[in-house]
Amino acid sequence: MRVLTRSPEYEKEPVIMETINAIQFAGYAYDANLHYCDGTPLPMNKMSLARLSTDSPSEPPLPSPYLVQLQRSFANALKQFSVEEECAQPWPERQAPKFWNRSWLLFFRRLWHFVLRCFRTWKYRRMLPPCDQIYVNQIYESSSVGLIAKRDKGNETAALALLEAEAPDVPAPLLIDTFEDGDGNSIAAMTQVPGVQAISVLYRMTYQERRQFADDLGAAIAQIRQISNMSKPLFTGISKIRSQGSKIHDPCVGYEACGPFENEWDWNMFMTGGRPEFWRSSHPEAFLSEHESKFTHADLHLNNNLVDAGKLSGIIDWEISGFYPEYWEFAKGMHAGLNSRSSRPIHRQIWQGKYEAKGNWWRLSCLFFRGGLRALKSEGRRVRAQNTKGQKTPTRK
Structure with missing residues (x-):
């Protein structure tokens, strides 16, 4: 049984529809009136997986994926018309x-x-x-x-x-x-916080509204960064008892809850898989200065920012927040999350190049986020296993 899950040009073998038993593809609905064949409504503004299958692919075969791609092109063109019509309308009444x-x-x-x-x-x-x-x-x-x-x-x-x-x-x-x-x-x-996810209305926000949105979000970030870390660990999750640290739940730090970290050396050791000297040689500017511990949301992508009538109305999903290195909010906003590409202009306006000028640390973080982290953590486990067998543990210089 052969299932087609990606575009034909990425397949290693020629795509012959008479041999394909199922096609799986993702769809994004902008119209509330769309339904599946069984009458189930297609969720609005949400990625949904669809699957077309048949027991006898030769009688008749499933529709060619090229036709699906052609339909996508027409749908995108029609979407542009609907966007122009929607942008011409005033914002709904504020909630x-x-x-x-x-x-x-x-x-x-x-x-x-x-x-x-x-x-x-x-x-x-x-x-x-x-x-x-x-x-x-x-x-x-x-x-x-x-x-x-x-x-x-x-x-x-x-x-x-x-x-x-x-x-x-x-x-x-x-x-x-x-x-x-x-x-x-x-x-x-x-x-419940009033508003809708910013990603769902960003396309209809004017440049002035986007700048104001970035200013309001920046003001909220500035407020939370004023909260002091009263615990002994430098980088930690949030505990009900402020003098105690707790584990960090950010998946970009570890696939499981990890930490807390007493100092930046421990943090760097963990994030580099036990090989800070390797990254220091290739990115020396990233290790030139120590960073303060700041209260950080750590997941400020546009799904977690709510907008009400074109203005920031709420920030939700604080489950991975904590006290992280001061650059972490910027690094996560630029290179992690569901829609980091759309949020980059907003975070650039908020931070005004502050951490890009401090050695492009976000480039190093980007390597972790986009696949390097798994390899680094694996290497880190190997190094720690060797250390437990009698090798000397790296000391702080």
């Missing part, structure tokens, strides 16, 4: 004025916490949708407030509590409560 302000939300939370925890947990579980693998779900929605239930490992709840105490003006969700679902998973209940 933010309809939502409760922060004072009302804090008052509601205070009253709600007078209720016994056992009853609150029972109520939350009743509100959860009937699914086995919950990650993010909206458990309450109205015209003035919404509640989100999200599986949590402790880092995001601690981060939201820290933001509430130290940077209340940052447009982040407000933590309402924590509880365990029926399977013992820790769940965080937080407020």
